[in-house]
Amino acid sequence: MGHLTIKHVRAFVLRGGGADYHDQADGHWIDDHISTPMSKYPEYRQSRRSFGINVLGTLVVEIEASDGSVGFAVTTGGEPAAYIVEKHLARFLEGARVTDIEKIWDQMYQSTLYYGRKGLVINTISGVDLALWDLLGKIRQEPVHQLLGGAVRDELQFYATGARPDLAQKMGFIGGKMPLHHGPSEGEEGLRKNLEALATMRERVGPDFWLMLDCWMSLDLNYATKLAIGAHEHGLKWIEEALSPDDYWGYAALRKNVPKGMLVTTGEHEATRWGFRMLLEMGCCDIIQPDVGWCGGLTELVKISALADAHNAMVVPHGSSVYSYHFVATRHNSPFAEFLMMAPKADEVVPMFHPQLLGEPVPVNGRMRLSALDKPGFGVDLNPDCQLHRPYNR
Numbered sequence: 001m002g003h004l005t006i007k008h009v010r011a012f013v014l015r016g017g018g019a020d021y022h023d024q025a026d027g028h029w030i031d032d033h034i035s036t037p038m039s040k041y042p043e044y045r046q047s048r049r050s051f052g053i054n055v056l057g058t059l060v061v062e063i064e065a066s067d068g069s070v071g072f073a074v075t076t077g078g079e080p081a082a083y084i085v086e087k088h089l090a091r092f093l094e095g096a097r098v099t100d101i102e103k104i105w106d107q108m109y110q111s112t113l114y115y116g117r118k119g120l121v122i123n124t125i126s127g128v129d130l131a132l133w134d135l136l137g138k139i140r141q142e143p144v145h146q147l148l149g150g151a152v153r154d155e156l157q158f159y160a161t162g163a164r165p166d167l168a169q170k171m172g173f174i175g176g177k178m179p180l181h182h183g184p185s186e187g188e189e190g191l192r193k194n195l196e197a198l199a200t201m202r203e204r205v206g207p208d209f210w211l212m213l214d215c216w217m218s219l220d221l222n223y224a225t226k227l228a229i230g231a232h233e234h235g236l237k238w239i240e241e242a243l244s245p246d247d248y249w250g251y252a253a254l255r256k257n258v259p260k261g262m263l264v265t266t267g268e269h270e271a272t273r274w275g276f277r278m279l280l281e282m283g284c285c286d287i288i289q290p291d292v293g294w295c296g297g298l299t300e301l302v303k304i305s306a307l308a309d310a311h312n313a314m315v316v317p318h319g320s321s322v323y324s325y326h327f328v329a330t331r332h333n334s335p336f337a338e339f340l341m342m343a344p345k346a347d348e349v350v351p352m353f354h355p356q357l358l359g360e361p362v363p364v365n366g367r368m369r370l371s372a373l374d375k376p377g378f379g380v381d382l383n384p385d386c387q388l389h390r391p392y393n394r
């Protein structure tokens with residue numbers, strides 16, 4: 001096993017939901033007048049697809065070992081990510097040992113520093129890294145959570161992100177996170193509508209159910225502070241990603257401004273241990289939310305998580321389906337996980353990366369038994385019904 005090498009790396013592109021979960025059809029709650037940094041332009045306010053949120057699509061990385069075993073992973077990145085995998089990163093993999101994950105990560109990161117560091121390039125590196133962990137698990141016939149050192153709990157519990165926390169409550173989730181619909185450019189009236197929506201939901205779910213607001217990088221410090229203060233009387237548990245991911249100073253100030261007991265969360269668009277070091281050392285938030293498919297993969301998330309632990313911060317990964325489930329099971333400072341409701345009306349549980357993965361587990365009653373993850377690697381296969389396209393076939 002120690003002598004198995006990587007024979008071949010292939011990168012494919014896929015459209016339609018899945019890892020690029022914003023790539024949905026008309027009428028989906030995830031594209032219904034959600035506040036974004038582009039909302040200041042009225043023509044891009046109603047739909048995130050109008051400004052290109054789904055322009056990339058899904059990247060699929062497949063890695064084949066010398067014994068014919070295949071590991072794979074999906075993330076957001078599409079065709080430009082496929083180019084980076086095939087034309088740049090593959091050289092660090094093909095011929096290397098399947099166990100050389102740490103060295104391969106370092107080579108991918110260092111060799112792309114001059115055009116990488118965050119965003120698309122780190123999404124791409126994450127996809128390759130996750131495929132390597134999947135391959136190793138498949139070769140060793142062990143689930144990834146065991147490769148990571150083993151689970152610390154028998155069951156994961158989830159909050160749900162979607163338009164209907166009231167329905168999520170009935171489905172057994174511990175909380176519901178709603179998208180914020182109106183940003184600063186919609187003025188006082190928008191602020192009032194945001195608070196009314198929260199108040200209505202609070203009435204429906206009662207006093208104890210967690211309610212959170214996802215602001216998707218769309219606010220300024222003043223607006224976020226006003227929103228947090230107004231939302232306090234409706235029991236808002238946390239305010240998420242209120243500001244630009246580059247505004248570490250704004251987050252540090254917001255954390256001081258929010259009412260006592262309200263949490264500030266962010267990090268889904270942050271990457272690598274250095275990015276999260278900024279968030280943690282500057283006291284930007286109470287919970288960091290790395291996306292396993294965007295932050296540098298599992299190899300990097302292990303380091304980010306250790307850093308967070310030393311800062312007494314929780315790590316509750318953003319989305320990321322099985323890649324997050326296997327990780328969360330192994331960490332004391334990840335006491336619960338996110339489940340993104342991908343049904344168009346957020347009225348039923350469907351697999352987060354539907355339709356791309358076969359065997360993707362879902363929470364039942366807001367919970368997932370560890371036994372649902374007890375399969376080699378990440379425990380999923382690519383759905384053969386999905387149309388794979390390999391744009392840079394070598």
Ligand SMILES: C[C@H](O)[C@H](O)CC(=O)C(=O)O
Pocket residue numbers: 030034161178179214216268318319338340
């Ligand atoms: C609902 C949010 O706008 C976004 O689509 C998902 C997200 O940020 C989250 O799940 O967190």
Ligand SMILES: [Mg+2]
Pocket residue numbers: 214216240241268318
């Ligand atoms: Mg979010």
